[in-house]
Amino acid sequence: MSSTVERIIENAESQIRTGGYNAFSFRAIAKAIGIQSASIHYHFPTKPDLAIAVANRYTQRFIQQLDVIKNNNAHPKERLAPYIDLFRHAIKIDKKMCLCGILASETDALPELLQLEVKRFFELNLQWISAHLLTEEKNATAQASQLLASLEGSLLISKIMKSDEVFNMVSNQLLN
Amino acid sequence: MSSTVERIIENAESQIRTGGYNAFSFRAIAKAIGIQSASIHYHFPTKPDLAIAVANRYTQRFIQQLDVIKNNNAHPKERLAPYIDLFRHAIKIDKKMCLCGILASETDALPELLQLEVKRFFELNLQWISAHLLTEEKNATAQASQLLASLEGSLLISKIMKSDEVFNMVSNQLLN
């Protein structure tokens, strides 16, 4: 049995990943987990506070997965497939966008502190790809951008197509 | 002097491209163009009606640009740079996401008819890339997906980074 705070964050994440920042509400979360919307304000005073907590947990979990990938795969080249699988999980299991992907697309409509938290996710991924995935490449930075952009973009296209086909084709290309 | 309908659509597009479907409102548009929000309902009865009109005009204009590119460049290989420039325009001139990119990421929160209109944009682009950009390639479909995903993804990353650097690196890679 998870705590109220965890259930709030979990449900908020689900709503944001479905429709973005403006598509989640305290009332909808409250109804979903069976408490009053006012009670959410006890744990997260404002909407930005909650959204930042959601993004923070999302990034933290992502970092943990990156560590697992690094530790389980000694050679950088072995790490690409499991890295791609992190995004495959979003579209195939969660059937939702990457949280930071959908938020990034709405950047200019987000509270400033939330922008910074989302930005951190991308900086962190780009740096990790360069350092632990493309170690021996010359233009690692450019290739890292290409990889991350392809994955985020293919998630978005797969959502609107209601099919994993685009994601599968893109990930197969990336693996070659 | 543009018509009221055109000014409504223009302003709605700007708002949607900034914060997504839930971030635009009849009242904000009305205020921006100097009419009453009720007057917008005369031209577009419901919010989905207006959003669909916005997406339709966006796609229609995109198609026109694709025709120009095709007609101005006899060889498929010459068409890549101007195609990329369509997306460069979004991030460098408009300083906004691709309308259909941001809407695609919110797919499951959109009215069904709007989903179809957004989907049409991507189907159309994928088909055009395959037919007029990668004519001689074997796996044209997969490469088209890769190209479009890279461009949409790099827009989204550039927005959150508040820098064109990622878009520039990705587009340079695509051109090689």
Add this chain to the structure above:
DNA sequence: CAGGGCCTACCTATCGGTAGGTAGTTTGTT
């Protein structure tokens, strides 16, 4: 004088947020 294009005025629903209360638990003091 008919109708297109806009207006005022208003509706209901929902939003984020606040005020104040309460049951149960924990903590500090004697």
Add this chain to the structure above:
DNA sequence: AACAAACTACCTACCGATAGGTAGGCCCTG
């Protein structure tokens, strides 16, 4: 050990603001 103070985790009830949408009137033009 006993008791009071304080804290946690909720609750009900409400606020002003804003959302999309509707009804009906007014004015200008053909």
